[in-house]
Structures are given as C-alpha cells and as structure tokens.
Amino acid sequence: MTVRAAVAGASGYAGGEVLRLLLQHPEVEIGVLTAGSNAGQRLGALQPHLLPLADRVLAATTAETLAGHDVVFLALPHGQSAAVAEQLGESVLVVDMGADFRLADAADWERFYGSPHAGTWPYGLPELPGARAALEGSRRVAVPGCYPTAVSLALAPAYAAGLAEPEAVVVAASGTSGAGKAAKPHLLGSEVMGSMSPYGVGGLHRHTPEMIQNLSAAAGERVTVSFTPTLAPMPRGILATSSAKARPGVDAERLREVYEKAYADEPFVHLLPEGQWPATGAVYGSNTAQLQVAYDEAAGRVLVISAIDNLTKGTAGGAVQSMNLALGLPETSGLPVTGVAP
Amino acid sequence: MTVRAAVAGASGYAGGEVLRLLLQHPEVEIGVLTAGSNAGQRLGALQPHLLPLADRVLAATTAETLAGHDVVFLALPHGQSAAVAEQLGESVLVVDMGADFRLADAADWERFYGSPHAGTWPYGLPELPGARAALEGSRRVAVPGCYPTAVSLALAPAYAAGLAEPEAVVVAASGTSGAGKAAKPHLLGSEVMGSMSPYGVGGLHRHTPEMIQNLSAAAGERVTVSFTPTLAPMPRGILATSSAKARPGVDAERLREVYEKAYADEPFVHLLPEGQWPATGAVYGSNTAQLQVAYDEAAGRVLVISAIDNLTKGTAGGAVQSMNLALGLPETSGLPVTGVAP
Amino acid sequence: MTVRAAVAGASGYAGGEVLRLLLQHPEVEIGVLTAGSNAGQRLGALQPHLLPLADRVLAATTAETLAGHDVVFLALPHGQSAAVAEQLGESVLVVDMGADFRLADAADWERFYGSPHAGTWPYGLPELPGARAALEGSRRVAVPGCYPTAVSLALAPAYAAGLAEPEAVVVAASGTSGAGKAAKPHLLGSEVMGSMSPYGVGGLHRHTPEMIQNLSAAAGERVTVSFTPTLAPMPRGILATSSAKARPGVDAERLREVYEKAYADEPFVHLLPEGQWPATGAVYGSNTAQLQVAYDEAAGRVLVISAIDNLTKGTAGGAVQSMNLALGLPETSGLPVTGVAP
C-alpha cells in the first residue's frame, strides 16, 4: 500500500518535521507541498535539512493544489483548517496539526481564540483512554498541542486511577521551535540563548483548556490546571513538571504500579527505571515520551516528569502516529523511538 | 576605609564571582586567594576573565594563609567552614557561601547532609523580615543557597501577608554553574546543550529545608514546599515559578499591592510593571532579582515568577551585600544592578 | 567634570551596550535616549537589563532631541549619521558606531555600500599606530567595525614589524548580537542554536575593505585579506583566526617579542602567556581583547588568535574609550577589563 501525502504549510517547523518523518515512512509517497507567503520557492532554500526534497517547489495552499492525495497534513495558522478540510472531501484523511478541532467545548474555544468554534475531531493522542479506537478508520484528526501532549501523558494515569486531587500544577519548559518560525524580536538567538523566561502566565496560555479537557476526562470530574510555560534556550524539547496533591492511601509503590500498567504496551511512552530522570536531549528527534514518577511524601504530592520532543511526539510524530491508526498501517511506521544525542 | 578581603576557594565559580564583584568594590582590597587541589597555580590559568588578578598565585586553604584579613569569603565544600572560621577568630568577618550555617534545625541538617550540624549564623538575605538587622555588625554570615534566594524572595511577602495556603509548589530552572566546576559527565557541554532535565525530585534537594525554613518564618506556620529543580542549557540564571493556593479574599490587586509594598525600598528586588515577565538574561551578572506576580483565578492560585543570576544575587552578590551590611558600608557598594544583555 | 551624553538608537544592541557602560562611567550623566520605530516606548520594555533607566521614555531621533549634550553616540543604520552630525554642530563630540565614516577610500565605500561616501573621521581604535593621537581632542569619531577591531589588533603588529607577507587569511566566528536586533528568520534562536554557518564569503563582507585599510596602513603596502565571517551559537563574542605567510627569518621568539612590545602598555589588549589560548567567554562584557600568537613552522605561517566581545571592545567599549580620549578623560574610565564568566 502506498499512501500519497500532501503537506500544507511545508515551510514552517511543524511542516518540516512531518516531512522529515514521512521521508522515513515505508508506505508514504510525498506529494504536493504548499505554503503561504513562501509559495514559489524551492524547499531546499527554506528547509535545507530535507535534502531529498530540496528541489521541490512550494505550491500555494489551496484546495486545488491539495486535491488528489490520500492524506493531507495541515500546518496552518488557526482558523484556516475548516475551509480547506471541507473542500477536500470526506474520503481524504485530513490531519490538522493546528488548534482548530482540538477542543470539545465551544465556549472554551471562543474564550481563548476569540473566533467561532469550527468543531471537534478525533483527538490524536492514542495513549489517552478511548482515543486510539476513535482514531482507527477516522478521516479527520486533531493533533494535540505540544504542551497538552506532555502533560496529559504525565497526569492522565494518576487521574484515571483516582490517585490525585483535581487541582494540577504544571510548569513546563519548551524549546524555541514551539513558538514557530515567524521572526519576532523576543525569539532571536541573541535574546533566547543564555536566558529563560515565562509567558502566558496565570492560565492565559491557549493550551490550558486542552489540558483541562484531557485531565478532566481521565478523572471523571473537573480538574483545574495552573499552567506556566517557559521558554528555554534550546531548539527542541518540552520538559514538564506536573503535580497534584495525593489522595489518601497513595504511596510510591502504588503510584509506580499505576504508571507501569498504564504504559506497559505503549510503544512511544517509556517509564524510566527508578532513579533515572527524563531529559529532553534523550528524545531529540524521536517520537518517544520519557516519564518518571515520584511521590513527595513531605509535601503529600504526586509528581510526574515528562520529556518529549515538541516537534515530534508533540506535533508531527503524533500526526504520523494518528495517520497510521486512521489508515490501518502499523502504528509505529516511520516513527523513530531513538533520539539523536548528544 | 579599606577592607582587606581573602577568598578561600578562589578557583571555583562562587569564588570567581565574588572576586569579579570585589574588583569593582570601591572599598575592598583583594588579599590572599586560596584553593584546594589548584593551590600553586596562577589564577589567570583558571579564571582567565579576572584579568587584573591573572598573575596571582593560589595559596593553600589554611587558617594561616587566610589570617590578617578583615573579611574572609569561604567557598568550600560543605563541612569545612566551621574549622576554618574557628581559627580565624571572632573579630574577622567570615562570609560562608557554603551550606554549613544556613539551617536552624539540626535535625534538618543531619537528614539532608548526613553529618553533625555546625551551627546557625545570621542569614544573608537582607530582604527577608528581620534579616537585615541581624546582619548589621555581625562577624559571621551564612549566605543563602541560590534556589532559596529566588524562592524566598518570591513567596515570603505572600506568606507574610497571609495571602496563601501553606503548601507551596516550586519548579525552578538553573544554569549549569549552579552545579559547580567539578568535572562530571552529566555536566559536559555535550550533555547539557539542547537538553533540560530535573534532579533531586520529590523533596530530595538539599535546598528544600532552607526554603521551608524561610517561608515558614514568613508565614508564622509550617509551610510545605514541593520543590523540583531542573538543569537548563545556560551557564547562569535561575528562573523560579512558585505558587500556592490563594486564601479567600485574595485578588490580583491585593496581590500586587502586597509585593509593591514589600519591595518598594529594596535596591536589588525589582517588581516588573504589569505585563512584563522576568527573564534570567536581563539579570545576567547583576545582583538584581526580577519579580512578577499573577493571580490565576481559574486555578485559585497565587503565582510568583522570579529571576536571578545564581552566581550573583544567588551566591556571591548576596555575600558582598551581606559584607556591606556587616561592615557598615553602603549596602549597594560594588554590586551591579545592570545585567549584561543580550 | 560631568559629561552629558545622548544615545541615538538606544533600543538596539549597540545602543544598549553603550548605555550599560555609561551607567558605570564616573563622569557621565546620561541624557536623552532616542529611537526610530521604538520612539515613545519605555526603555525598560526594550532593554530590561538596564534597570536604572527602565522608566526613561525614548524620544524620536532628531537633531532637536539630541541637542544640548556634550557627546552624542550614534547607533543608526548606515547612511544616516552625516545629516545628524552636521546639525549637532562642531563643538559636540559625535561618536558614530555605524560604518559611515570608517573608510578613507570613497571608491571602497561606494563599492561595498552602494551610496555616496560621507567622509572620513578619526578612527576609534587607539591601539593602531597613530590612532590615539588623532582621537585626542577630536570632536568626531568613527568607531571601527567589530570584525576589523579583532583582526586589526591581531595582525597590525606583525605587518608593522614586517613579519608577514601581504596576503592575510582570516576566519572569524561572531555571536549573533553582531547581526543586530532586527527580527530575521535566519537569526531566530531555533535556527542559530546548535548550528554554525558562514556568510558574506569570498570577500563580500562590508568589513573587508576596513581590514584591508588598517593592515595596509600598518604594513606600508597593500595587504589583501581573504575574510570569512561565520555565525556562532552564542549571543556575544568574536574569535578571529588570522594568519599570513611568514617572511624569512621569522621564528616563534621574534613573533612573541614583537607582540609583547606592541601591547605592553595597552590597558585593553592582553597577550596571554604561552600555552594559553583566547576564549570569547573570558572577555564576555569586558573591553579586553585577548591575543595569542603562534608560528606554524611546518606551514610557514604567522598565526594570531584574538578574542573580543563584539558589543564591548568591538563596538560600544571602543566608542567609550574613544570618547574618553577625545574629551581628555582617563582612557579606561567606565570600561571593565574583567569578563563575566562562566
């Protein structure tokens, strides 16, 4: 079986990463690549690391250029995916790496994005309860945000097992590629190297309602999330520290047992042996999430550290994993579990 | 007045930083410099940035070599300061940048350091309630740990004003210089660049009891602290995200008012204007702590972000500030408030 | 004596650095700060490290706002300095940190900049033969480019002493601040971290004619320079490797002797002891140039390594040093020789 895939938004970081993965995918043939303001340029000038595609010329992002593919990956600014998807027809698999179809609650969408809600698609984080089944055979996928991926993998098992109070506190550090390729002064190398800073503090980050949605579903009750994202001086990676008060009766063994069981059969979620801690460097370029759990007895808290590559498991790897499930391919096809280190 | 200062442990990062600051201090003359295994070497070979001291040769760290100074800065491995201080006599100001005399509770010390408690000296964080008075005229100073400096400045006002529940959650990122200059594989540039990772998770970090001590004193009740330190790919800086559940009646205005009042007259603690967030890059090499506060209404939490340079305000700057107070010099002498950026 | 200084272009990197230095200068009072598109903003929002100036509001860059100062530092896009300088009058010291007045040869200027030549001012690199005298009492200063500073300090003594053939080969690595604060995609942190790349290869960089001018003057004959600049993943610093074929009779001793003599009395140029090599980290934030020389016998070449901070000795420090000379202040006033390390 050969799957013909198009990528809309191929000049950005998410688009580039999905192409890097598709180039390794044994059953995918890369079709049309499109862009917005970069249409007409050689891909080699914009993504020089994608050597086999260097001579491809970017088309404009329209339903016409994207037609005739089995799967279309969308890496578009939010608000643009619905129109494109509609024109592509229902038989084409559309994998949206943007935010448009992630949230189930229209009011949440409108509050955080300030525009009408486009709808809700099957959610591309197969490791969450029920998610894998919803993706199988689907022709629409909403790929999760990078932070919600790291945080939901970290806390969903604890909430599903009733180990934690429904008030999560999350602080996460992200590499700069999470902020995209648009040139903004605060993202200059001169500004970010040697410096760490927070943003979207106090519940303002758009990924907050997505985390709440996932953790509440796991818990079976409303979970609040105090989420603080920070920008770290590295190109890739998310390190999330997620915690919540432990419920009575929880201890270190019980906690470990729950996580071992939750991820025993997951190819991309790896609970580290006791005593070893996740590092984003170890998952650089891979679709692996590294996890470690701790029970802080003195503070009475369940604490989970998770490390992912924001562009791979956090975006494009999750997208390809979801495509595999939707099309009935082996879930792990084309997806590295080995990081590039050091 | 000319103060003659010696530095024990001059080849390490804390020792180097205190020398960098003393070189700018109008009333200090730099005396003997000592080291452990580096004794006998030119300082220029070990600290090439300290150009005016390049030709100084390091002496061995003994009471004899350190005698005859007005102030002695100790940057020694923990457990070694007491013996040196005793031999120096009571009239010499001894500023210990190590951990030995920070904790008031001997049991805490023994649990975290595994050795007998050496005692408790006046605590070198003048911005804490009562601390400045205790430092004035003192001949012994215990310089705070770098993380406790960032976290205590962040949360003490909230606790002192009764704004927050006594269960703090802290996640902090530190530059690698906080781990010292001893060569260990996990601190190699190849390992740390492009990667973030936690350590001492679950209440195990030795700075935890120090934070609990400071925040409990401010709150007037026992405060627990869930503390997760992380290693960031930068040489200097601590960015701490500290939060706790808000007590009833707290809102954003009240929170801001408390912090404005707490630090209105402090030369080294700067509450940023609303809408601006601390960045470690902005305090690089300076003795300034940048703070910002937020009230997360949805999560019901008081949240404070603080940024310091771990080597300056977090270690050597705090040491010089304390020396100034102890000796009756202007508190700000020799201490830059301007960072080196970008 | 109090000198009143204005800075035009205070929101950029050169402007910010000159302010950082002026804040430490005992005889300077900082007057008006101006900007182009950032006029009207608080400096604290743009340069948060310049804490004492945080509440200053940027004026527009006009001759009117800049009037009434003893010295005006210009950090403007090239082509704009002449008009401003003319309006300021001849009694005001104008220190141009841009390129407009660096080149003596109008044809060179026009070839590399594509616009009419504005003229030639005394050249702000006092360590070059004859340059110090020309700066004393001058009311106009052209601050050298950052690369020409590093390279001219490296090779001028060899050429002045007749040690080298007039064909220099230079490869230099620069931190990203050398490219300025304007947001361009290739300068994003995501692009520069973990990567090195060249630019302006093959003699195209605008600093090439300036190097040729300086080295030819030192040699007393036309020197060619093959110059390759590269962008390094660090915010500051230039490391230049400069070499040329040795003339007959040159050996390691003779080479060292010439450099020791050339810089024996220079406060800001430091020839390292044999066996120690320059590192940009050691001069971070300082006005020091570190140098080391080598004679490669097998290749028959004289080789000089130089390290400077591109923003300090390479731009703003050179500017302040020149101001000191022009105004008759001590040459070293306000200029740190100690770097911020690690």
Add this chain to the structure above:
Amino acid sequence: MTVRAAVAGASGYAGGEVLRLLLQHPEVEIGVLTAGSNAGQRLGALQPHLLPLADRVLAATTAETLAGHDVVFLALPHGQSAAVAEQLGESVLVVDMGADFRLADAADWERFYGSPHAGTWPYGLPELPGARAALEGSRRVAVPGCYPTAVSLALAPAYAAGLAEPEAVVVAASGTSGAGKAAKPHLLGSEVMGSMSPYGVGGLHRHTPEMIQNLSAAAGERVTVSFTPTLAPMPRGILATSSAKARPGVDAERLREVYEKAYADEPFVHLLPEGQWPATGAVYGSNTAQLQVAYDEAAGRVLVISAIDNLTKGTAGGAVQSMNLALGLPETSGLPVTGVAP
C-alpha cells in the same frame, strides 16, 4: 543477509552514534556491546536515547566477548585497536573509528602520537579518489578523523584538478562531542556555552598529518596545511573553512564545474546551489556533507566551506558507509541523508 555487529566502546559518543545508525540498518543485528570502566552497566543509564537497547548490559572489551560477529566496530582509545583486531581474525570485518590505522607514514604517526605505528588500513572515506575500490571486500577499515573528513571533502577536488597552490589554510569549528565524553573541566557546559576558543593551534592537532596525507595524494605533490580547530558552543557539527591560493586561469565557473563533477554521483556529498551556504544545523544527525565553493577574486583564493555532523559523516556514519562497501551491501543502507532541524 543479516550482519551481526558488535560495538566496542559503546558507552562513548562514537559508540553511541554507531548504535543509533545500526538500529536503523535493515540488514544489521546488534550483538555484543562492550565498554571499559562502564562494563557491567545498563546501556540505558549511559545512552538513554538508544531506547531499544536500554536493557542491554555492557560487557568488558575483550577478544572473547567480541568474538562471533561479522563486523566489530572499535571505538577505543588510540593504541588499543591493533591487539583486539589481531585476535578477532582476518575473516571478521574490523572497523576502527580510532586513529591507529589512518596514517601511511610511520614517522608522522610517531611524531604526533608518540607510540609505535600499528599499520595502515583501507581508508574509510569512499569519496576520495581510489578509496571506494579499496574498501570493497576489505576486512579492515580505518575510519577517518572528523576534521580530515570535512577538510578532505572540501579541498581534494580542487587539488586533484590542479586549481590550487599546495598551501592550504583551514579553520574549523567543532561541536563539543568531538572532544569525547570524558569529563574535563574545560568541556563543562558552563565553560563552553557562550564561548568559542581554539586548541591545538600552529599545526599541533593530530588530525593535521591526516589532512596533509589526503590532500597531497589528491594533488600529486606535498601540500602543507595550516590547521586551526576551534571549539564551538554546540553538541555536534563541524564547519570548515578551507582555502588556498588559486592557480592561474582559475575562475568561479571553472571552480564550480570541478566540484559539480566531483560529487555529481555521491549520495552523501551535496554541493549547494549558488548563493546558499552550508550550516551544520542542516546536517544534524545525517550522513550528508554540505559544500559550497567560492572564488575570492580580490584575494586570489579558492575557498570551500563544508559542513558535516562530526559524529555521523565524521565518525559513525563514515564507519557504517565503509561497512556497507566492505560487505557488499548498498552503500547508503542505514544512513540518513536528512538532518534533524531546527
């Protein structure tokens, strides 16, 4: 066909990288992994990015543990490979990633390494004239040094075509992984981040005779190389700037023509389109060498920029490429040409 491969020195950077590549190789089964002082440890504790091998335990490096494989990769300190190879027997393919068998001239070896010369094996840089044929069917391979790989690919075509005078000048920047995983103070993250520095200046670096050997062979006459390596603040990558005086009649077209022809059929050497420059970030983790050529008319020099990943094409990728040739597998098997960027 399944090839069984052992790796000696699996806990270091070269060993880890060869494993990363072998994990993707369709015809290789990974056998025994050995180490020196790390023998007995889980690989997961030392190379956490190599997830599929996490539970492997490292054996001691002996001929016995390495016996019974089709190919043995040696990543050992220099001087140790000969003894191991001898015991493995002549039918086993031994790929030495160390220096022992690279040099043809025993005197060169002794001068730079200070020990007896072990011999000379077929040289694992197939892109050099004659090298590919010598590797086919061989049972011994000497993998080139990382710098000689970057520099020989850059200059060999120019010398083979008689375009350049036999006096090359090379300045190269390397990521820190090139210095290995042994913990040394000057390689700490705190020291290398934000800093660039040279080492082995003046012809002292051990890779110099290897470059001379390769370029002299291409030129058909003795070529001298003035080589300056520098350490850059990044984990991986080499950017080499190599130049030499152009011979009469050379111009930009002729230069480009020679390189286009030299590498037209090479899968791993990519001459970039005119106007685009190599960047190490674009070859991160890939076996690709990016090249660009320039003719500096004013300086009369041929200049070539090359970018490789020092661990991939510069070490382990070159090793696997050579293994493929030696065993008659497709030369590109298991070798990524796509980099991980940003």
